[in-house]
Amino acid sequence: MSHGLPSQPAESFKARRRALASRLGSERAALVFSGVARPRNYPDNIYPFRPDSHFLYLTGAWIERAAILVDGDKDVLFMPPADPGDLIWHGPTPGWAEFKAGCGVDEIRDIAELEGYVRERGANTLATLPACDAVTRYGQGSMLGRSWAAPGTGVDLDAADGALADAMIGLRLIHDASALEMLRGAAAATVEAHLAGMAATRPGLRESDVRAAMERPILARDMSTAYGSIVTVHGEILHSHSYDHRVEDGDLLLADVGADNGGWAGDVTRTWPANGKFSPTQRTMYELVLASQEAAIAMLRPGVRYRDVHLAAGRVIAQGLVDEGILRGDVDNLMERGAQGLFFVHGLGHVIGLDVHDMEDLGDRAGYAPGRTRASQFGLCFLRLDRDLEAGMAVTIEPGFYQIPALLAEGSELTAPFDADGTLDRAALAKFADVRGIRIEDDVLITAEGSEVLTAAAPKQPEAVEALVGTAAGASA
């Protein structure tokens, strides 16, 4: 989509804006910007534009250089007027009247009037949020007489802006019916991508062939990917974004691919054997990760602290590694020392919504409940979510097992204490040399009764996965 009306009823956006106004109180109006497209290499050649997620949440409108003002009972959408040249280059596009109806706002004004409006109303009566990109942030900041800390380096907001951030977080954490409809659409396309990927895989192909097979059904549904796909035979490279390795007989292929459905994210990881058959060692580790994931999902229900789910999933991994003789010792003690974090190095998951890591533009403010902060222990420090679950939240559950050479090298800082006292049995570990990296990830909705796996249709039982690999007609090298 490049320029468009909301795909859902105006009422859903109106309801969100009223809920925001009531959370924010009548003292200040909320002003949320949509952002601008960014060039790849010159101004006319842009990356696909994606509006800011807060703006999308409140309007559903896919437009650049716009802002929504939520002022008590009144909503004003500021946007550019139609350019007559657009009719030649872009064809007929919806006009102001259609956006007024489609977004359910009271008034539409020219975005050029926003600066005067802000001056007149008094910038300090407006709460707003920094854009995720520095260009827009700089422009917003200079208009509003503010400076914001850069995202990614911690987020430091004025009190008013902080109140808006907290109100948005409160709303967006608990998905309404319209949000759920979009998430289900993203989940369906994401599942289809994984089915296509398994079917297309055969030794002899390159990772890029499998990636192309997976992204095709997403594009065919007129969606995009929600993040840079990971499709690799080196699953131990956690943020691998190259696709040039040959897929060899005996490799595991790890694919972390998700669809963006009108701005809403899917996020699924599956790991499958390139030749359609797990080796005994691969199967052992795969079943361990799967058991960890299933145990975690079984715990999900309102009131449960996500950090406890993370630790329980890690405990299953720790116990499994003890059972295989890779770790020695008492599981409680191993967990305390973070031994499982040598192999399950990242957090169990994150909230998911419009953003794949939802609201990460606000740093940990969305992922961590007030008063909670990141732990310092390796492994646990990477956990992105530490809240008590509530019905309507959506989270990912994505444990993994990885052998990262840099981490596990003999003499490495991290493993030294475990080598020193014999906790780590490297001979036992060496038997699993054909398991570089496994991750199994689903998107899960918290319900009043427990949970619902939104992406359950992507096979993950080992037999089901094996049965699918290489079944596509075009799965040739």
Next chain:
Amino acid sequence: MSHGLPSQPAESFKARRRALASRLGSERAALVFSGVARPRNYPDNIYPFRPDSHFLYLTGAWIERAAILVDGDKDVLFMPPADPGDLIWHGPTPGWAEFKAGCGVDEIRDIAELEGYVRERGANTLATLPACDAVTRYGQGSMLGRSWAAPGTGVDLDAADGALADAMIGLRLIHDASALEMLRGAAAATVEAHLAGMAATRPGLRESDVRAAMERPILARDMSTAYGSIVTVHGEILHSHSYDHRVEDGDLLLADVGADNGGWAGDVTRTWPANGKFSPTQRTMYELVLASQEAAIAMLRPGVRYRDVHLAAGRVIAQGLVDEGILRGDVDNLMERGAQGLFFVHGLGHVIGLDVHDMEDLGDRAGYAPGRTRASQFGLCFLRLDRDLEAGMAVTIEPGFYQIPALLAEGSELTAPFDADGTLDRAALAKFADVRGIRIEDDVLITAEGSEVLTAAAPKQPEAVEALVGTAAGASA
């Protein structure tokens, strides 16, 4: 690619840097930045990073936050040091020694030293170019004590920076052997996309299905698209970037899709009948556009002014419209009045290289020879290239015929004079209602003898196109 060494020999980049130094003279050093990745919605979720094209041209290195300094005989690459955390998240990546050898530079320094280096050397001894994105431009400007006009609003450079721009333009306009190798790779993948698109097309699909089929082979080669694909049954919407129309029996499908091969662009347009058979009216107009394109290509050789090729291609269209009774009058006179521009509304093409519109980050400085400027006449004013051709240049040749409702509406400003004196025969035009838009585009290298069509393997003769449509096994709705 996300982080990588040059894919071509160091010597080719070294030769370019020496040629740049010799063009620029010894007075000033050239400093060219690589740029930074930009977030989609939060800092960790970025658009695929693409280095600045000038930087890529001089180094071949695919790295963020880097700069190349070309100082007479000496080349220094400034880049970030390896982050130990990268080993965990990104796996082993090439280090400084490998970039030193791969890029053939004399020295590598920490990018953090650049600011001190600039201070010490004196900013006014460095020529540099504004980045295409405002974030990076702002950072560069403040470091160098400069302000640049925004790209897209005309480019206003200091004398020294202008000299660097002209030196880069002089080099990049004439493709060397390494450049040609990359362009040929881009062309091959682009051709494959069009073959796949034709084969996958059948009435009942959506435009997005065809787009997905076309982009798959590009992704499978571990490439990306060079620009936002246009795949539409509304070819008259020149910059259409939506893909949600149903492909109907009787529609023409226009696809303008190109591959990016390690930063180098392909750019091809084909138009084919959705049902595999041009209607008589579609075939007439298709053959007219093809005749225009072939006439233009036949003219290409060193010394020829591209604007004259544009006008000759327009003349073929004008004559054809007279033959069909759509335009009445003397062709010379019609051309003078720009009558053909009602239907062939854009320019014949542009230079192509690293950027699909090569060096458009420098405005018209690359496309227009010194002293030449845009015409004011509708149609001609959109021409992006007005230089005398030289061997080694690569250009696109892309005439078209479009019925744009907003332009052709009775009483529209543009058509009124042609309606008033009976030049435009709307009854004759009405017979071609099933031809909304046709464009045929190839990438052509200027050679000493004439020209070579780099993308000739994409079928364009009507019979060849018809024979391919709908032949893919998976071309079902």
